[in-house]
Amino acid sequence: MQWDDMRVFLAVARVESLSRAAPTLRMDAATVGRRIARLERQVGAALFVKSPQGYALTDLGVRMRDHAAEAEASLGLAVEEARGDQIGLSGQIRIGAPDGAANYLLPQVCAAIGADNPGLEIQILALPRVVNLSKREADMALTVSPPQAGRLIVQKVSDYRLHLAAPKGADITTRDDLRGRRVVGYIPDMIFDKELDYLGELGAGGVQLASNSVAVQAMALRAGAGVGIVHDFALPFAPELKRVLIDEVSLTRSFYLVRHASDRTSERLTRFSEALSAGLKAEIARLERQVA
Structure with missing residues (x-):
């Protein structure tokens, strides 16, 4: 079993669709389907239940997703260590947020962080629901209530x-x-x-x-x-x-910044979350002063 197969599996598991996973993987949907079928043959069991609504994980698929996500996080940490200390942040970071924050706060805050870190790609995922970090829909999420369950790091922002x-x-x-x-x-x-x-x-x-x-x-x-x-x-x-x-x-x-517990040792995500929290707090204060 190759890591590239697990990368394909994780992409489909997160969006529950071959067609939605395909652009992220830079493959066509048919190729993604063949890769999933090959992985299921290697495992010897179904990882997804296929229906007109999409690809839902089986119980085995859920367990494999959790282990694969942890392996992915560990691999990311290894890459960080191999790069050593660097002046700026790089790579891709995705933030999930309710659309109030996504529309009125995150664009300015992320633009400032991006200006200081030219090698960093920031994605803002605006959803009218709670972002599912366990499915790795995002690297971190803003919420308006602190989550009560899951292996998560929760920090009040403002x-x-x-x-x-x-x-x-x-x-x-x-x-x-x-x-x-x-x-x-x-x-x-x-x-x-x-x-x-x-x-x-x-x-x-x-x-x-x-x-x-x-x-x-x-x-x-x-x-x-x-x-x-x-x-x-x-x-x-x-x-x-x-x-x-x-x-x-x-x-x-209140806004809370939530991260997966397995990312606790990621210096890159910690540095980004610190910049994000500080930027959000300052931007909320700045905008609220204008209407006080």
Whole structure:
């Protein structure tokens, strides 16, 4: 069994699809399928259950994925040590994040880190769900709740604030002024973290215009669709909006940076996570000062 076969296996295991794994591997889907079939023959058992929805891991496949991911991490550490100390970071690092952070924070922070490390390739994975680090969907992830399970390293990055926002022409000085106004927010059954459920804080009975993306919500508010909860750090990008009922509707949430425990000894990922955390904290503070 060759490591290159395990590399193909891991790529398919992470995305559960031959066609989605193929571009990453720089192969066509048919070649990826043949490589998986060859690996299963070598193992003597099925590693995937194939269906119209994709390739789901069997129990054996899950165990093999976990061992292969650890081997991949160890190989990465060996490469780091072979390179020795270097001035800048290099290689590819992928960060998973909810789309609020992915849209309004990570581009600036990652651009600054990239400018200091020309050999580094940074990928921002924006998902309306929790990123699965055990499947190695990303090297690290930002979350709004600290995970309670799994072999993970969890570090609090920063608090951030959210307020009720409306178009600048809206006359809203009391809660009574909210009556009859349309509410913009999350699609209720697609809220993937309890910290994103803002309706209780707002006291609204429902959402009349909903999206699973906070960027889409902000654009709807800018178009005059109603009122909604907006990150303070997003407001500098939405000059048509203003905060309303600031003292009555004020939320504080937190970002956490999460890494797989097997990456604890990776100097490269540790250095990147330190730069990322510091950059995020500073950027949140900078943007929030603009609307204070």
